[in-house]
Amino acid sequence: MSHQDMILIVDDDPDLREVLRDLLQHEGYQVHDVGSGAAAVDRARQDRYAVLLDMHLPDAHGQTVLQRLRELDAALPVIVVTGHVTDDNTVGSLMKGAFAYITKPHKPDEIRATVRRAVSVRALAERSETFQTALSESEQRFQCLVESAHDAIIVADPQGIIVSWNKSAERMFQYAEPEIVGRPLTTIMPPKYREAHRRGLAHLNATGESRLLGHTVELEGLKKDGTIFPTELSLATWPTQHGRFFSGIIRDLTERKEAHDALRRAHDLVETILASLPGAILIADQDGTIVYANPLAGRAFGSAETGPLTGRNVLDVLPLRPPEWTMLVQGLKNLSARSPVGQPDGECAVKDRVYQYRAFPMSPRGAERLQVGLVLWDVTEQKQLQDHLIQAEKLASLGTLVSGMAHEINNPMQGILGTAEVVLEEQDPEKIKEYARDIVEYSQHIATLVRNFCAYARPSFREDETEVDVRERLMEAAKMVQRSPHFGQVEIVTHLDPVPLLRARRAEIDQVFVNLISNAVQAMNGRGRLTLTTRPDGPSATATITDSGCGMPKHLMTKIFDPFFTTKDPGEGTGLGLSIVHKIVSKYSGTIKVQSEEGKGTTFILQFPIEKNPAGGASWSNRPTLH
Incomplete structure (x- = not known):
């Protein structure tokens, strides 16, 4: 039986305790009884009860015991039982937190009904306590998550005033939480965004809609020292009785942008080098489909009728036979991209020109699909000489x-x-x-x-x-x-x-x-x-x-x-x-x-x-x- 079904009878009259015990046990409750206030307090420390408390005990006045029980558990339902109805016994007990009072002699129906209500209140109180505990733990987990997040997480009220600011936001924008909470979001926005922000905030509060909701957008942020840097923003909002609050998850894109710019510069450099090389360069997958051709390859092997070389099969562009391509691919699978160039792999004639070619593996180490690089250089004049x-x-x-x-x-x-x-x-x-x-x-x-x-x-x-x-x-x-x-x-x-x-x-x-x-x-x-x-x-x-x-x-x-x-x-x-x-x-x-x-x-x-x-x-x- 669960503890909310437990009843504690506190009375110095053993006969009366026995009568009440029989009555309540018959109702299905688990009943304990004690004859003093001290024993009642000891029991209350061990389990949770609904208590029937007599006002006149040999070791303490009932209100004193009531106060001590309430100090142990403010949600403990205590039913005061007294044969002397006075304002002090009734009103005083209720003022000190008693759930109800019953006068002697007892009426069984009244006892049953009052205890039933007390047990229900006890159950509600425990459920409320459970919910409060879960809510508190959830808030703690959420706060821990927010504080440990790599991205900045900022919460603002309907007026756009910052109300929450995590550690990553401090590092990103250089403002400590005490100096930024209470200030407007425009503090961390470059001037060019501020007017649009005010209009968008007004529209959001009026309609609950924003073009930013549900999307990730790239904007710019403003640090405390005036530095403007690239960011990525995800926006969410929720209604409260105080208006619509919203939160933003902000990611610093500085390193990503720098890496992207470096990659683009490297790509442009490679494209420039490949375009200026004296040889034609083709890159194809192991099935022969061309995925890259430098400009010289396009001029040498392409035409207006056939269109770009990419997407075509290398066997349609060069006079190689399928067995030759298969043998070439199989040979390259055992090589690394760092293999020396050495002698040409072969020679072919295209459009009355003679080309020597060298093949090498292009795929990163460990890749399942091999890509083949082909460098072809025109040796027509050399061959003639x-x-x-x-x-x-x-x-x-x-x-x-x-x-x-x-x-x-x-x-x-x-x-x-x-x-x-x-x-x-x-x-x-x-x-x-x-x-x-x-x-x-x-x-x-x-x-x-x-x-x-x-x-x-x-x-x-x-x-x-x-x-x-x-x-x-x-x-x-x-x-x-x-x-x-x-x-x-x-x-x-x-x-x-x-x-x-x-x-x-x-x-x-x-x-x-x-x-x-x-x-x-x-x-x-x-x-x-x-x-x-x-x-x-x-x-x-x-x-x-x-x-x-x-x-x-x-x-x-x-x-x-x-x-x-x-x-x-x-x-x-x-x-x-x-x-x-x-x-x-x-x-x-x-x-x-x-x-x-x-x-x-x-x-x-x-x-x-x-x-x-x-x-x-x-x-x-x-x-x-x-x-």
């Missing part, structure tokens, strides 16, 4: 090859002339046919020599890329150099395994091998062994050229691919041969390595990655070897 340089170097070597070719042509020409003279005197038709077949054979040999020579001499940049058999080109290059007068007594040893076909310009691959074989022959001074090897090496085709010549010291091996570097005597070389070889090999994403030891010879190792054909495998050569 390089092609002409390659052709010039090729022509420089033709003089040596021509002398050997003249010797090769001279022998069949002598055969043709000699056979023709015999034919002129021969009468037998069968012999004439036989001599004619010899002349045709000599002529075909000469035609083959001339055709190969012309193919080598033709500018490679006029040739389209085709599938090239590295092994076949190595053999043909050896045959061509073999006819030169410098070849002498060099022995050729071959280990030529079938290799995958390389997509390239045949003349450029010929130039690589002719140059390297010519250098090897010259290093042996016409005597020694030339070893030529081809082999498949995983997804690559590998070719090696080894001579038994003089070799070279280690300090020169790092320079041999530099333009104009040569170990030959003045007038015997341009110093461009190996530089051009390196450029051609790199053009096809290949590598070239050199191994050399003084007095023992030199080996060049060339490795070309093989692009898979649409059927999913590489094409392979399978032709006879050189004997």
Whole structure:
């Protein structure tokens, strides 16, 4: 049973206490009884009761006990019971806080009704106390929240006078609470807002409406020292019996504005740098959708018909195939944005211009979606100069090859002339046919020599890329150099395994091998062994050229691919041969390595990655070897 149903009977007559106890217990109350004022006070300290108090107790007057009980609990309902009705007993008791008084002898119905009312009042008092406690705790929590808030929280009355001001408001506006409470809100407003504030306040009080309610707006605040600073305001209002109060939550935007301005300046700087770079820049997501293109990229790859590049797919802008893009993205996922630039990732032609490009990851570390940055630079003129340089170097070597070719042509020409003279005197038709077949054979040999020579001499940049058999080109290059007068007594040893076909310009691959074989022959001074090897090496085709010549010291091996570097005597070389070889090999994403030891010879190792054909495998050569 709850404590509001508890009754305390205070009377020195035990018989009367028993009668009252039986009566009230029958009504469902929990009843305690005591015979003195001191015992009543002790009980009241332990529990909350509705009290039936006799005025005449052996240890104290009833009004004295009443006063002490009320001091313990002002909400305690005390029913005074007396057999002597006097003003002092009745009015005096009521004046001291008694809930009611009952005269003896008791009437059961009166006792029941009065106790019932007292218990109800006790319950109401306790509920009120509970509500007051909860309200007080709520106010304390709210005040703690307000004081600990990072934002300024300000409350003003209907006249716009500040009535509440938290710690953050003190820090933000530099006013302590005692010096600002009671002053108008215009104190913390720049002058340009004050008239609008007065009109808005009048409208709010008249209609309960304001354009600021329910919105967050950016305004400016005024500090005590006169500093004007950016703020963000959220406004709320509520009606009271004294008019409409309102509160504002204000956030200082100074740091945010400074950060935003710094970000904007950095963005503008990056935009300026990107716009002034000599390269075209594209940024695309991993699916290929372009999200950024600098102005140069727009001019290079866009058009009035297709519109802006952003939103388009990079595969529609650049001549890349889906497998190439997929491989590029997968490769970048294992890199960081700080990876070195190094060599270009590839080369492509757009609108009759040639571009080399480099890809790099753009997404922040830990991001789920990768963005790909592409830097493309126009190398059209550079490629044209390089092609002409390659052709010039090729022509420089033709003089040596021509002398050997003249010797090769001279022998069949002598055969043709000699056979023709015999034919002129021969009468037998069968012999004439036989001599004619010899002349045709000599002529075909000469035609083959001339055709190969012309193919080598033709500018490679006029040739389209085709599938090239590295092994076949190595053999043909050896045959061509073999006819030169410098070849002498060099022995050729071959280990030529079938290799995958390389997509390239045949003349450029010929130039690589002719140059390297010519250098090897010259290093042996016409005597020694030339070893030529081809082999498949995983997804690559590998070719090696080894001579038994003089070799070279280690300090020169790092320079041999530099333009104009040569170990030959003045007038015997341009110093461009190996530089051009390196450029051609790199053009096809290949590598070239050199191994050399003084007095023992030199080996060049060339490795070309093989692009898979649409059927999913590489094409392979399978032709006879050189004997």
